Amino acid sequence: MFDRLSKEQVAEFIGTFTLVLFGCGAAVIAGPDIGFTGISFAFGLALIGMAYGIGAVSGCHINPAVSLGMVAAGRMKLPNAIQYIIAQVAGAIVAALLLLIIVSGTADFSLSENGLGQNGWGKGYLGEYGIISAFVFEVVATFLFVVVILGATSSNAPTELAGLAIGLTLVVIHLVGINITGVSVNPARSIGPALFSGWWSLVQLPLFIIAPILGAIGAGILFQSGALFAQPSDEPTEAVPNSDVQSASPIDNPTGAKSEENTQQPVEATTISSVEGTQPKGLDRPRGGKADNLKEINGIGPAMEKLLNNLGYFHFDQVAAWTETEVAWVDNNLEGFKGRVSRDEWVSQAKKLALKP
Secondary structure, eight states, X not given: OOOHHHHHHHHHHHHHHHHHHHHHHHHHHSXXXXXXXXXXXXHHHHHHXXXXXXXXXXXXXXXXXXXXXXXXXXXXXXXXXXXXXXHHHHHHXXXXXXXXXXXXXXXXXXXXXXXXXXXXXXXXXXXXXXXHHHXXXXXXXXXXXXXXXXXXXSTTSOGGGHHHHHHHHHHHHHHHHHHHHSOOXXXXXXXXXXXXXXXXXXXXHHHHHHHHHHHHHHHXXXXXXXXXXXXXXXXXXXXXXXXXXXXXXXXXXXXXXXXXXXXXXEEXXXXXXXXXXXXXXXXXXXXXXXXXXXXXXXXXXXXXHHHHHHTTOOXXXXXXXXXXXXXXXXXXXXXXXXXXXXXXXXXXXXXXXXXXX
16 A cells, blocks of 8 residues: 555654654643643653654654755765655644644633744743754754764664663753754744744744754764764674675775675675575675665665675665575574564565666
8 A cells, every 4th residue: 555655654654753742742731730841751751652653654753854964974865855854743743733623622721821842042032042042953953963863873882772862862952952943853843833822933933944954964974974873893704693794895805906706706695594585695805896775765874874885785776685684694593683674675675776777
């Protein structure tokens, strides 16, 4: 019924809907009872829940800034990010509308007085911080938030704990920043409530779109540059059990003295077990001395690309040719990335990329 992309969009819609409904709902409905601390945890816990609920489908960005940060980091293509963003903004708008319908059911509610958890700054808004304070906070907070996201979901990180780390970071950001801007760090979260909260919220909305995007792109560029990338220091045989593949770093042969026949010689596969599958054949070196940019495959970052190159996988057509048993081997044996091949459908992505001119 759903193709891969539409599944991801549905997941992003639901995730952003949940974040806005429960995060902003906690502020509007329960704010006087739970205070800033309770609101902070409402946003963070909503994100944690969605991270484990939809993370396997879409990665649980539920934030346009995060999706654009992924693009800047080379982990996502812009057209896919745009489709994510459309779903995220739609989810936030529907959640804000539903929240308005719910809170309008009591005579004590006034949109002008209670609002919908919209972001803001200046006179009359929470701590009455100025526009410069608001802008700086949103840029820096989003930058640090996306640094945590990119780091926690990187190839060398314990990804099982990523959702918890990211959610708790959002809690801390809210604890510090609610009194400054109400905390956006998420353009979709700001757009939804602002559309129903009056003209002044719309006037201030551009800050909560521009500042988070700038912070997120800055974090993505930092990761793309390799400044915050922890290169694996161990040999491939330690990262991948029973692997006999030699390192294929160009440093090993800067003169390119190996013959073309040797550069394309396949490495023998290693059968591990029927459960773990069969290791795919690799090459000693990339064909023609030039490897494909495997980071174009969603789910492959710089660390993963290097590890795959070390194992002899340099080209889209190699990944596209992996059989089910070979996918099982990779899923089971890449430490820190287990299940990544199946989850992100590398083979189907590689087949499309291999057809590119």
